[in-house]
Every structure is written in structure tokens, then in C-alpha cells.
Amino acid sequence: MKLSNHNFVVFFITILVAANLSAETDSVPNAKSIYQAILKENGLEDKKKLGMDLGKLGSEEYILKLLKEESYWDRHAGISASKEFSSEKINQTLIDLYLEDYMTDDETGKLIEGSPDKFAKLLLGVYGKSKKSEDKKKILEVLRSSNSQEVISLYKKEINDPKSKFRSEAFDAFSANNWERENLFFRSFLEDKTLRYGVIKFIHDHGSKEDKPFMLELLKQKSTPAGECAVALNAIKKWGSYSEQEAEFLRSLQKSSNDDGIKIYSISLFGEMRSEPVRAELCKIADSAKSQNLRLLAAETLVGYQDVLNRPCLKKIAEEAYHPNRSKPGADDFIFAVLTLGFSNIVKGIRENNNRNEFLSRQSLLKKHLSLLDLKANDTK
Template identity: 30%
Template sequence: MRSNKLVHNARAFLNIFTIAIIFTMAGIDFELQAQESVYNSILKTGGLFEKKNLGVKLSTYKSKSLPFIKLLLNDKSYWNRISGIEAAKGFADAEVDEKILNMFRDDHMTTSETKQYIQDRYSKFESKFIELYRNEFDTRKKQDLLRLIMYPIPSKTQKMLKEEIEQKNEKNREIAFGVFTNNANKIKNINPYDSYIRNYLQDPTLRVLVIDYIQANGSKQDLPIFLEILDSEKSSFKEKSVALRALRDWASINEQRKYYEEILTENSPNDSLKYIVIQVLPYIKSEKIRTNLCELSQRNSSQEIRITAALALISYDNALNIPCLEKIAIEKIDPKPPANLGDAIIVIMTFGISGFKNARDEQVRRQNFTSNQTKIREHLNYLKKTLEE
């Protein structure tokens, strides 16, 4: 009797175990079918938004979705590859990460997605990233890799960047150094890179990056650096342009007036700095500035400078400016954009002064000219009417 009962129990346990295995296998098969179903839906769906959402859904299966993610990352359609990147965000896999890092380097159709993926997980990419960077010989691709690095910069990456910067002949010095200055601009409190950046103030290749950083992150105590730049004949146009921003932010009104007058009276074949100072210090006035603006509005070879000087004269509300405005008020727009002011226009764009963001665009250039000329004509008519009264 006892042995029969044991046999019965053993058979019952075996039946339960068999049923459990069957259900488990069925569950695995069902889950596999579900993953495959999502994958097939991604292939069939036409819209990128829907494909990305399905990629997120595929990621919920974690590592079990890995075979399908690999298929997507190698798909001919870049929309499907983007869906694969979305799916990969749901878990960590070294092989997938390496694939996405290589996609950033070689697959220009998914650059923004792979860039964001890597930046969000840079710490785990660091060793592979450094290896890839050091083995890359294409300068452009190396520079693209450097642009991936964001704050906080891990120690191994800092070491690699500093090695690049210390090599005087390295083509990537400026971009490697820019990783420090660009990230430094985003740091709200104490900047751990400040001393390191300032040490390169006299480096001819990196100097503009350093003074740009100091202007954006320094204080009034740094003003002497910029006054020295403005006083030196050896300073480049870019250096003086940055120095004018520091002058605007930290110098006294008298200091601002002094340099404004000096720049306007400067005898230089390149008037780009005059164009910049008129834009940066529009609130500074003096009779010397007015007469020089008048001269520029009438006789300068660049129409862009003539009309900019004329606009600056409006705030003077002075009948003596009538002769200065009459010529520019009836001019026709120069058919060619101001090529000689290319660098100056780019500088103005970086200053955030409205109206110049799309100065190279022909339609916007014409619209700006018409709008500015209308303002000048209206003011000219006002001055003449005032004089008659």
C-alpha cells in the first residue's frame, strides 16, 4: 500500500513538472512571438514617430529583444536604424554600444540619435571611446568624436584631451581645448577648468578661445586683459571683437566712449571693427562720434557700414545730420552682399543682436535694407520738418 502511494505521488509530481515545462515553453514561445511581432510592425510602419514608439516598446523586453535590435541597427532603412537606437536604450549591451559608437562615426543619417545616446551614457563608453579616437586617422572623424564629450569630463578623457592640446602640431588642438571651454561655459558654480584654460592665454592658436571664455565667465577684474588687447596693434580682429564685448559689460562709460571714438577715427583698410563697435555700443554718444558716423554714412565704401552708421545717427535727433542721411536714404540696395564684412557679420550673430542672424540670406538682407532705409527716411523727413518750423 505504501509503495503504491509513493508511486502515485511520484507520477503526480512528474505530471505537474511536465505541465510546468509545457507552460514555460509556451510562455517563452509567446514572448518570442511578441518580440517578433513588434519587430515586424517596425518594418511595416511608415512613419518615423511610430517606428520610434515601437522601438521603445521593443526595449521593454530587455535583453530578450537583443537579436531584433541588432537586425534593426543593421537595417538598410535609417528610420529602422533609429528605431533600433530607441530600443537599445532599455538595457545595456556592450556589443550594441560598440555598434552605436561606430554608427556615430560612419552613419551620417543617424548622427543626432547616436550622439544623444552616447552622451547620455558617456561614462560607460569612455574606454571604448578613447580607444576608437586614438585608432582613428581621419581628422574630421576625430573632431566629430571630440564633440561628443560633455561636462562632467571623466578623468581618463581629461588626460587624453590634455595630451592632444600639449602637442603643438596637433590639428585637433583647438577642438580638444574647446571641450574644456565649452563645458566651462555651462558650469554654474566653481569652474574646475578655469586655471587650466587661463594658462593658455598667450598660446597663439588657443588665445581667441581663452579670451572668449574669460569674457563669458570672468569678472570686472579681467577688464585689463581686454583693454590691453584693444590697445595693441598686434591684436587680431577676432580678439578685438571679443574685447569690445568685455568693454560693454565691465568698462565705465568714459572708457567705452574713449575706445568707440578711437576705433571710428582709426585709419584702417578694414572697417569691420567700426561696424562691430557701432552695434555693440549704440548708447554711447559724443560729438566726435556723431561727426564720424556722419562721415561713414556718406563716404564709406561698404553700403552695410553706411546704413549702419546712418541708423546710429537717428538717436542724436540733430538737424546737422540731414546731409549725412540724404544719400543713403535714396540709395538702391547693393546687388552683392557685403563679402568684406563676412567675419564682422558672424561676430554680430554671436553677440545675439537682432536683425543680423540671417544677414547672409539674400531675401532677409533685402528686407532688412528696406526696413532700415524706411526708418532713415522717416527720421530725415522729421528733421527737415523740425528745421522748417
């Protein structure tokens, strides 16, 4: 029987619809079987790989099931699936996990931060309703890469509001990725007591040699807080000449005993610099500083001089007993705060006096060095 053109078109469409219905019907058991396989799988990475397969099928139902599973490994598989397929319900569930589930918040945070504008509207809604300070801080952090005008307006609103509890968090998050476009805006808060430290850190991170005089001035002022001094020292390490670095190193070593933390930090930054004034100050510190950790670090720095003049100031620390680290605020404890500044890649010389074995090992090396210096001194007689 010969089909008319009209009947042929109808027949062809019917075949296509039937094929699509068949494919959709087949996808349901596929999604269900992958979901069940994920629950049975014992390895986290294998679960996550299966999760990606599930996401490619576009099954909202089973992705949501995974995201709500009791096992956090299964929730991780759901997060992997969400990288392949998303919906408003899935996005909202991811936000809930980011804010409430400490077992998956790192992973969900990375996913959200990778496509912040996709989540911006939902996150802004949560921000406006939430009474939890921690939620607001996490939202400010995860939206820092967003180009949404609504998000930018939120950051500026929080930064400009002197009564806001989230000014510092908003400043740090917003300045991380908008420093070039909003440079003058961020610098305008230099005299703001709440934001001043963040501005100085911003200048260090995104400024230039033109900002060096400002950093040098900070270091000259006795009233400059230790945290600001640490940032300024790093700026001189970046932009300063050799003589400027040496001068600031020496100035730091000559500070009062209340600034032991700054001394430790400056040794870690500039300890490779050699000069007689610096050697003499290190010698004084190795002999008489209150902090055993500081004395030990100064003594270790003196080893590089290979100078027999160092023998008297090395003997005390080379022979004394170990004292558990009981640093007062402003000394060794200061170092832990400094490491949160993002300068940990620079601070390679700091080694905490954490246990007796570590101390004795370092002390043993000093004794060997002293023996070498004694030998050298005998040759000069």
C-alpha cells in the same frame, strides 16, 4: 496525495522556471512584431515611440536590425530603442552611426553625450585606431562631459602636444565643462599661438570683472586680431562701466576702413548708447564708409537720435542704388565668423544687405525719417 516539504519546493521551482520560459518565449514574437510594425509605420515620431517600446523589451537582436536598416527613419527608431536598452554591440553600432551616418549623427551624438562614460572605452579605442581627422574631432566633441580619467588624460595629452593637429578641438571641448576645476591649466596657454584665441574666449566665458583690464588692453593694441577684438568687446559689454563701453564703442568707430567688420559689430553691441562724439562718427560712416551695409547700419542707428544735424549724412544712403554685397575679407564677412563665437544672442542689430528688396525696405524707412527731420528743421527756422 500529500507532498513532502522537499517535493513541494521542487514543484514550486519547476512552476517558476516554466513561467519564466513562457515569458521569454512570448517576448520574442513581441519584439519581432514591434520591429515589423516600425518598418510599416509611416510617421517618424510614431516609429520612435514604437522604438522605445522595443527597447523596453530588451531585444538586442531587433534593436541592432533597426540600427542597420536602410531607412534613416527606422535607424532613428533604433536609436530611440537604444535609450531604453543597451549592450556593447548596440553601443558600438551607435558609435559607428555617429561617426559615419550624417542622417543620424545628431541624434546619436546627443545620446552618447548624455552618458559619455558608458561609451568612453569604446570611443577611446576608435580614437586610437582611426586615421580620419573628422572621426577624432567628433570623438573629442562628444566626450566633453566625461569624468573618465582616461578621457581627461587624452584631452590634456592633445592640448599639451604642440605637434597635435587636434589641440584647438581638445581645448574647446575640455574647457567647456571643466573650466572651474582646470581654470589655471587653461589660462596657462595664453601665450600659445595656436590656443591663444581659445584662451581669450575661455576668459570671456568663464572669467570675471578681474579680467576686464586684460580685455581693455587687448582693445588698445593696434595689432590685436579682429577675432580677439570681438571677444574683448563682448567682455566690456559684460563687465564694463557705461563710460568704458562708450569709450570702446567710439574707439571701434574710429578705426580705419580696413576694420569695417569691427565697426558693424560694435554698432550691434553698443548702438543704443547716445553721445555727441558717437553721433558724429556714425554720421561720417553713414556718409562715406566703403561698405554699403555698414553705411546703412550706421544710418539706421542715427534714427534714434532724432537730430536734424544728421540730415546731410543720411541723404546719400537714402537715395543711392542698391549694390550687391561684395564685401572683402575683414568687412561684412567678418560678421559670419563672429556669429560662430556663441555671441549671436547679442548681435541683434546686424542685418545683411542680402537682396534688393531688403535694402529698399530699409531705405524706405530712412526716407520717412529724413522727411520727419526736414519737418523738424523747418519748425526751428
